Amino acid sequence: MTIEGEIKQFGIQRGAKLVGIASVADINKYAPQGHRPDDILIGAKSVIVCAGFPYTHGAVRCPDYQAFQSNYDFVRIRGGITLALAKFIESEYGYYALADVPPPVGLYPSLSFKLCGEMAGLGTRSMAGGIILNNELGFINLAVCVTTMPLEADGPLGEPVCPDSSCVERWEKQRTVPCLETCPECLSGELENGEIKWMRFDRRICSTRPQNHSPVAFARLLLEASEEPNPEMRRSMILGSFSRNTIQAIASGAVVGQCGECVRNCPIVMRGRQLASNHVRNQSGS
């Protein structure tokens, strides 16, 4: 087995569904200065990208939107996988590696995981806010291990995953697709000749949904409450259910990934979340 194969197998054995390798040179063609892997790890040559399905398939079928977040699984283990990978590379191959990157400043990440995933061949950008979609898994969640080890990169996919052929057909008839229809506040765009012609993503509006109960929401709530002259209203703002849910989310670290509506009815994502039929019992329970 090649070294690249060993590294990928290591990630898969620890819980990643897919592992791809991107070269820092490829990433740096697109990432702006200050947001490149070698800004984070001096001398970085490769980024190993681990992907998993974000949550249980059942979470998507729960009427309580907060179940999205509370059923996240890959998010809970991804840091452990990439950290194990980093230690594996350092101990087995003698190259520097790290598995966590500096935190974002506001909405600006220190490193685009989407770009890393794209350059590692794990998927391509979708009409749904540029979310990376994978042909097999659909909606994926990503984690990275940055290393100084030169590795053979997988490189980006040759063919775009999005749009699905059913979306192309629908666009021709109705000039819309499921993601655009679901979230017109955040998403806009057009298809042409079966491909994405252009798209626009309002990440600021979007962020109020996946980060609904978050430090950002709490900061704004605090500002509004501090400016509220009516003490009864102020009490309601601070002690009410939204405030309490927000504080609880912050205390438990459950502050991201609280929305996935734009990809709920995406045909690529729906295929990815099909249960394995050989394990499903029929309605009579036999």
Place this chain on the structure above:
Amino acid sequence: MFQYVSPELYEKYKQKVLEMSPAIQCYEGTKLMREHSCLTDEEIADRLCLDVDQVTEIRCIAEIDLLPADTWLKSAEWKRQKARRILGTEGTQ
């Protein structure tokens, strides 16, 4: 280095900084366009002749401040409605 920005500076640049930041992402095909938006704080600072720290602070405040105060509450209700709708459209396995 962290610094507070003056109200005057914030009011003057908040909209511009936000529009130039990654808050709005425009793609041609699947290629992210970075001529006018999705710029780094360093790039915005260069274009507006500001310090990088000033841009960072203006951007961080504007990302939250320029949305209506009830946006997060409305988002919760929006998601509640969307999630509940699946009971009528997807049924049970």
